[in-house]
Amino acid sequence: MLLETPRLRLRRFTPADVPVFTAYRSHPDVARYQSWTAPVSAEDAAALVARYGAEDPEGPGWFQYAVDRKAAPGLIGDVAVHLHDNGMQADVGYTFAPEHQGHGYATEALRALLRDLFERRGLHRVSAVCDARNLRSARLLERVGFVREGLRPQFTWLKGEWTDDLLYGLLAERWRRTGATG
Template identity: 65%
Template sequence: MLTTERLVLRRFRPADAETLAAYRSDPGVARFQSWDAPYPVPKARYAVESMAAADPTEPGWFQYAVELTAESAHIGDVGVNLHDNRMQAEIGYTLAPQRQGHGYATEAVRAVLEHLFRVQGLHRVSAECDARNLASARLLERAGFQREGLLRRHTWIKGEWTDDLLYGLLEVDFFGVDTAS
């Protein structure tokens, strides 16, 4: 569906269930996410089936499978939660641990943002991350997001209260030009 120099962002396929289960089962990947490790293959199959059936133009979550073009390898995902007004969305992402640190997540997020702003005409995209997840916060900032706030002890997850960082990106800031005027 979307391509970059090194990646293809596409709809999930049944064959992606094994790799989805593998990277979601990594304790370091699951640490700041809503799921627990291990992430069983049957659960991954159900998730892939649900993600493949979603419509990226309709409100709700749509997950792009991130594929490394050179290896035709599924290495992660980028999720978009389109708001009911179809002018705003929330974004999230996950990358297999062995693929982190090579700029793939930033490249994938930027491709999705480009599509959301240029093709779907969104006004704003937001993101949240656990305040301890410094790599995620840095990724958002590299992609152009502005830190807009801190919600102290906001989320109860995995037996503890966590602080959440809030980020936002406007179309005008992404392109550097006010395209609405």
């Protein structure tokens, strides 16, 4: 186990995750604000899961955590971190199966990841970007302590249209004051 919370385990992906990963990444509501297009083939999902399972959680670049509930093991979503080469900054993202949204799992998983990044690894800053139409994602970022730092109008070409990006940031100092208590 890489990270744990009272209800969740954040771990490496395994081949057993492919069917559930394929299902939630193929759901149109889940893919709506993401860079991929639904449906995701089982072959593509298997390749992603294999790549995610081989990544280094401590090194620069992206690492994708599989998220399980302790009470009923099985993949419910994933959270990702992109550690910058300087080792002091990171970007985060998250995706959860529709049936596991609205239960606080994303909040709990993201807080666990931020706690690890700020408290164990000593990062200075964590950033996130979300589609401005994705109000639930924006509320999640704000709930765990991120501050909205900007809006990039019509910045991203996504699925045949220009979309606005919301930019969020969280400094270690703010995490110590606010996020760590959540």
